[in-house]
Amino acid sequence: MxxxxxxxxxxxxxxxxxxxxxxxxxxxxxxxxxxxxxxxxxxxxxxxxxxxxxxxxxxxxxxxxxxxxxxxxxxxxxxxxxxxxxxxxxxxxxxxxxxxxxxxxxxxxxxxxxxxxxxxxxxxxxxxxxxxxxxxxAPAPLPRQQPAPSGGINCALVPYLCQYQCVNQAGVYGCVCPEGYQLQADRLCEDRNECEEGHYCSADQLCWNYHGGYRCFPRNPCRPPYTAIAEGRCACRSDVPACRGLPSSMVYKYMSITSGRTLPADLFQVASTDASSSMIHTFSIASGNDRQEFYLRTISGRSAMLVMTRPLQGPREAVVDIEMHTHNTALNYRSSAILRLTIVIGAYPF
Known part of the structure; x- marks a missing residue:
């Protein structure tokens, strides 16, 4: 039209x-x-x-x-x-x-x-x-969510000029942005990085900025019988009885995407650090895919890509466990590891 x-x-x-x-x-x-x-x-x-x-x-x-x-x-x-x-x-x-x-x-x-x-x-x-x-x-910057006057144009006639919302005031129009964003170039909305501006995460928490806000995640997410070996990395020792039958390690990762991202979309690549020819690696989604929104595409014998197949509408948080199974053909040894990926989807497509 x-x-x-x-x-x-x-x-x-x-x-x-x-x-x-x-x-x-x-x-x-x-x-x-x-x-x-x-x-x-x-x-x-x-x-x-x-x-x-x-x-x-x-x-x-x-x-x-x-x-x-x-x-x-x-x-x-x-x-x-x-x-x-x-x-x-x-x-x-x-x-x-x-x-x-x-x-x-x-x-x-x-x-x-x-x-x-x-x-x-x-x-x-x-x-x-x-x-x-x-x-x-550009005119002098205005406070966030305040109209930026521009020559007597009505919002009803030019709604597409503002990325988020147009507001009429005293015969002029101005663009505003939602909470968690700041106005750029008088019409665009840019995410504010609250983790850099100031946040309320404690010392034992990790501040993670996402589109429109931030989250506080524990620096040590390990739960017994797992113990921390690095930030966001946990291990379950083979000599601990409670670890028998469990993945030998768990790695925690976080990412942020905008709402309604174009499909299909490559989200995250997982790979093994072991390049030995005697090792065979297979990958699968262990949990977090009840809605069939993701699948794993094999890249090589050592890596795979998590692909989004259905649009994710925010605000929402999705937690996906990607499991890597390793089989050593020379020693007849098997093990597994979990990568727990937390995906924070913002409320808007910007």
Whole structure:
């Protein structure tokens, strides 16, 4: 479905000032941001940022110049220009007829820099009226979850400009992010690393950041009869009666993914460190796959890849045990080891 964007015409304001020098009057002109003075036509001319700024829009978006600024919109967006009266008189489902561009505003004498040196001159002019998708100089950063004003555009008309949510306030719009994220480039949401910013995990806990939050996991996850041999690594000694029939070792790993990740997706590779030709290794999912969301793809005789086959929607935590069986053909020896992988799925696809 094609999007329709309604842009209101900007009223260009200029100020008047006369400078007297050596008994002779000299008049200079300045134009509103996004315009520059045309000495030939003696008029304020709109700056075409789509031409002046290289790579003004990213991600396949098209650049659309408008009065005093520019917008980055999807390629299928349809642009209409109308006045406020057209908006009030339009019936339900009526789309305004496209209007020709407004004529360049007539200049008025004004105080300020000489022609061509004011804030409207150069490739960076008019940044205060650019949409948040523009790549020109960004406005001052705002606190997280506070609107970032941008030129009188309504959220109902441009909902796709914000990665998470668009909020109208006092005739302008702003993008906000959910808890655990911070606003980037006025429209994108970036995960905050609470483990670096400050957390409440104790000294015997490991802080693990995931998309939208963090978890506190024990540094020593081993439970009897297993004993810790390194952080996140446990062993069950063969001379301990309770260890008979149990995997000889357990390794704990953690990872974070976004919600609704594209399928199929390679998640985690498990491999044996023993390269002996007399060793035969086989891999299987021992537990945590009741919903048939994963399978193991054999890479070689020493490694396998855990693959996600069904979309995982967050927020959620999935714990998968991958078991490696080892058979020594020379000594007729068998053993096994468990890798316990905790997958934390964030609540959002970013």
């Amino acid at each position: 094609r999007s329709r964007v309604l842009l209101a015409m900007f009223r260009v304001c200029v100020t008047l000032s006369v400078i007297f020098s050596l008994g002779r009057s000299q008049v200079t002109y300045t134009c509103t941001d996004g315009y520059e003075y045309d000495d030939t036509r003696h008029a304020c001319k709109d700056i075409d940022e789509c031409v002046a700024l290289p790579d003004a829009c990213k991600g396949g978006m098209k650049c659309v110049n408008h009065f005093g600024g520019y917008l980055c919109l999807p390629n299928n967006a349809e642009i209409f220009i109308s006045t406020a009266e057209d908006e009030e008189g339009a019936g339900p489902g009526d789309a305004p007829e496209p209007l020709p561009p407004a004529p360049d505003p007539a200049p008025q004498p004004g105080s300020g820099p000489a022609p061509g040196s004011g804030p409207g001159a150069g490739s960076e002019a008019g940044s205060s009226r650019r949409a948040t998708t523009g790549t020109g100089p």
